[in-house]
Amino acid sequence: MSHAATHDHHDDHHGAPKNFFQRWVMSTNHKDIGTLYLIFALTMFFIGGSFAMGIRAELFKPGMQLMQPYFFNQLTTMHALVMIFGAIMPAFVGLGNWMIPLMVGAPDMALPRMNNLSFWILPFAFILMLSTLFMPGGGPAGGWTMYPPLALQSDSLAYVVFAVHLMGISSIMGAINIIATILNMRAPGMDLLKMPVFVWSWLITAFLLIAVMPVLAGAVTMLLTDKYFGTNFFNPGGGGDPVLYQHIFWFFGHPEVYIMILPAFGIISEVVPTFARKPIFGYKAMVFAIACIAFLSFIVWAHHMFAVGLPLGAEIFFMYATMLISVPTGVKVFNWVATMWGGSMTFETPMLFSLAFIILFTIGGFSGLMLALVPADFQYHDTYFVVAHFHYVLVTGALFAIISAAYYWMPKWTGNMYSEFWGKVHFWNSVIWVNVLFFPQHFLGLAGMPRRIPDYNVAFANFNMISSIGGFLFGATQLIFIGVLIHCAFFSKKKATDRVWEGAKGLEWTVPSPAPHHTFEVPPVINDDELAHGHVND
Amino acid sequence: MTSGGIRRSFTAAAALALASFGSVALAAPGPWQLNMERGASTWSPVAYHLNNISLAVCTVIGVLVFGAMFVAMFRFRKSRGAVAEKWSHNTMVEVIWTTIPVLILITLAYLATGGLTSWADTTGSQMTVKVTGYQWKWRYDYVDYMGKSIDKVGFMSKLDTQSDQTRQLGSGMDPFAVKVGDESTYLLNVDKPLVVPVDTKIRFVITSGDVIHSWWVPATGWKIDAIPGIINAAWANFTTPGTYRGQCAELCGQDHGFMPIVVVVKSKADFAKWLAEQETQSTAPAATPQTAQVATPAGGKQG
Known part of the structure; x- marks a missing residue:
């Protein structure tokens, strides 16, 4: 193993354990756990993706060809749950695990054993959730938002609620670990x-996670007690209120939405x-915008509920608060463009995915602004316009950023160029x-096609067919x-240099490629010129 | 694609030109339709214009930002010998690109607030219809018209038989063959539509008997959720007689996609005649309103 480079004077126990079980199942190493998270996320991405293929296949043309409507609803529900909690979030945690200690000059995460636990909860949570698909009553089919009373009709509710609890515990522990690492373990x-913006974005995201995961746990627990223990939180027959659940x-x-985009x-x-070879424009503004x-993510939640019949004052408040988000988001986009301006750009794969992110995420932001306008939202709400909007911000946004990060740091992880x-x-x-x-x-949404329907009028046939073709090919491309x-990882002959990219700055590029099993056992000496954002007065 | 498919595409292309400019009050979605419809009520143009204005604003900003990005990508390439500059800050530019979006947002917020306030005002209505969502059909009860209460006019409205047979898994029937006249009505037709008069401010009171549904006819310009235990109100004043189609817009179980809404807007005279007929028929037991069952969450099954 190449760990010898930094600490060959140490004893054997500092290397990676040779035993497979010990190394991966009992790991307390941030790099190995990061790798586990990333492999898990990739697996879930393909499972969730296969559900999407089923959805697009049924929607390929009008008429029911492949499945019963109830199974279709299971697919849409599971696709969302798996992609959000299984693919996007664990992928960001994996990137954070791998890179945050390397970027701040820490030897490992602050709480390594908890790190192991927070990862190993996840496979069990998802096995539990996915197993419901094979049960007699089928999987959850009331949408990933699990709105009552519909969600209470599902036989698999208890499994899903327990799985959500487990994911929540995992996320909270991961978030605590990241905060403790960033605040206590910096060189x-x-x-x-002077921290990289990625580290900043994760610090803020971790606080969001700690703030809102317990709220989700509370909401789904109330569903559970409503169904099995005779409570009436959301049952109007017993004086409850279904809208309370939605609040x-x-x-x-809504903070969850930003949990999935801030690390991006x-x-x-x-x-x-790195690829513009020019320092980021307006570092402080970037951090402040995040x-x-x-902050704004906590006061905009009801924009998901404009059609539930809120009072006029509430609709106006949530509309204004939502529109306000486009100001800091706009600042970020402008600053990325200004970073490129006057740079010396090359277009390696990570840069291509990042540039696509900027354009396509912004398109998702535009439709987000349109959705914020309540009178227009009365038409957009729960149509394919919304589906297009959140897939632009989550697929070409969050996912493209994750892919970009994977290409960007892959040479550091494997020691080889892709x-x-x-x-x-x-x-x-x-x-x-x-x-x-x-x-x-x-177009489908604007023409009036509701979301979450397994079949549609023939007027929607053309664009659905085009969309499905795009879907199959996008899915195949991921292979x-x-x-x-x-x-x-295994076959590339081209070895990566330590710095990997000509314009790369930051501590992670000062360690060898591949990064040894242990790094920064002795805190590095920080040279501000070596940091991407070493001079904050700019 | 069959030759019928090609013919459809041609008619579609013609419809597209009209639809994308929204100059016609569309009764139902058209193939290749790109934009929102203008609708057929006094309020629906609010949503339509706001959609167009915000889309235009976003397009202009997009052209500017993406344009700057593409210029940067071509001018500042290393392969063209570009040398990276060192600056990373410019207060003036930052103030400008924070302020201009704020001004644009204030304009949009002003327009949206006005439209929203007029939408929320259900006063002065001349007619009330109660809409109740069920898994998976709608119920309409006529409450009052022109200050007179209406008794015992109410009926269930569910997916028409032709669509229902065609939509069964493996039915082998062609969805394109489901038509009323020239109009393709697959999944957008019901056995008994809601009938309302033109040029009348109609207040809809909307609720549900089981799970949450959402009552949406795009021609009105809005949708609103039908929630058990809660009565929502909204209004529409149709400007043109015709048949307007919509669908349930909130996931409500296995047949969520199969509970359309059809509103037939008649002239006031025709409506009065229709209403009189309904009132005389109302002694028949078929029209007896079903009591809304209280949601029993643990009891029902979706599947």
């Missing part, structure tokens, strides 16, 4: 305002300066087919990604 001289759920749900902002803020967005040719093949296919997949869905990853 001397790594001031808060509680979206008080979790951090990633883009690392990748763009904090602003995080195939730039196949990386670009992956990029161009992804960016074309994802737009064929999701752009027509705007290229698997190929690139396997090739890079």
Whole structure:
């Protein structure tokens, strides 16, 4: 193993354990746990993706061809639960686990044993949740938002609630670990305002997680007691209020949306300066914008509920608060463009995915602004326009940022360069087919197609067929990604240098490639010129 | 695609030109329709115009931002010999690009607030219809019209038989063949539509007997949830007689996609005649209103 480079003077127990079980199941090493998280997320991405393929296959043309409507509802529900809690969130935690200690000069996460626990909860939670698909009553089919009274009709509610509890515990422990690491474990001289934006974005995200995961746990627990213990929180027959659930759920749900995008902002803020060879424009504004967005995320939840019949004053308040979010978000987009301006750009695969992120996420932001306008939202709400909107921010937003990060740091993880040719093949296919997949869905929504329906009027046939074709090809394209990853990890002959990218700055590039099993056992000496954002007065 | 499919595409292309400019009050969605419809009520243009204005604003901003990005990508390439500059801050520029969006937002907020306030005002209605959602059909009860209360006019409205047979898994029937006249009505037709008069401010009071549904006819410009235990109110004043189609817009179980809404808007004279007929028929037991069952969450099954 190449760990010898930094600490060959130490004893054997500092290397990676040779025993497979010991190394991976009992691991307390942030890099190994990060790898586990990333592999888990990738697995879930393909499981959730296969559900999406089923959905798009049924929607390929009008008429029911493949499945009963109830199974279709299970697919839409499970697709969302798996992608949100199984793919996007664990992928960001995996990236945070791998990179945060390396970026702040810490030897490991602050709480390594808890780190192990917070990962190993996840496979069990998802086995539990996915197993409901094979049970007599089928899986959850009331949508990932689990609105009562509909969700209370499901036989698998108890399994899903327990799985959500487990994911919540895992997320909270992960968040505590990240906060403790960032606040306590930074190398001397790594001031808060010299940290990479990715680390900042995770610090803020971790606080969001701790704030809202218990709220979700509370909401689903009330569902559980309503169904099995005779309570009436949400049952109007017993004096309860179904809308109460929606308020509680979206008080979790909207910060959750930003939990899935703030670390993506951090990633883009690392990748763009590296390949533009120019420091990030307005570092402080970038950090402040993330904090602003995080704050605003707590006071906009009811914009998911404009059609439930809120009082006029509430609709106006939540509309204004929601529109306000576009100001800090706009600042971020402008700053990324300003970072490129006057730079010296090259277009390796990570940069391509980041540039696609900026454009396509912004398109998702535009439809978000349109959705914020209540009178227009009365038409958009619960249509394919919304489906298009959140897939632009989550697929071409969060997912593209994760893929960009994977290409960006893969040489550091594996010690090998990935195939730039196949990386670009992956990029161009992804960016074309994802737009064929999701752009027509705007039109479908505007023309009046509701979301979560298994069949539709023939007027919607053309764009659905186009969307499905895009979906199949986007799905197939992701197999290229698997190929690139396997090739890079095991077969690539091209060794990565320590710095990997010409314009890369920051502590993670000062350790060898691949990063040894243990790094920064002795805190590094910080040289501000070496940091991406060493001079904060700019 | 069959030759019928090609023909459909051609008619579609023609419809597209009209639909995308929204100059016609569409009764139902059209193939290749790109934009929201203008609707057929006095309020629906509010949503339509706000949609167009905000789309235009976003398009202009998008062209500017993405344009700047593409210029940067071509001018500042390393392969063209670009050398990276060192600056990373410019207060003036930052103030400008924070202020301009704020001004744009204030304009949009002003327009949206006005539209929203007029939407929320259900006073002065001349007619009241109670709408109740059930898994998976709608019930309409006529409450009053022109200051006179109406007794015992109410009926269930569910998916028409032709659509229902066609939509069964493996039915082998062609959804394109489901038509009323020239209009493709697959999944957008019911056995008994809601009938209302034109040029009348109609107040809809909307609730549900089991789970949450959402009553949506795009021609009105709005949708609103039908929630058990809660009565929501909204209004529409249709400007043109015609048949307007919509669907349930909140996931409500296995047949969520199969509980359409059809509103037939008649002239006031025709409506009065229709209403009189309904009132005479109302002694028949078929029209007896079903009592709304209270939701029993643990009891029912979706599947």
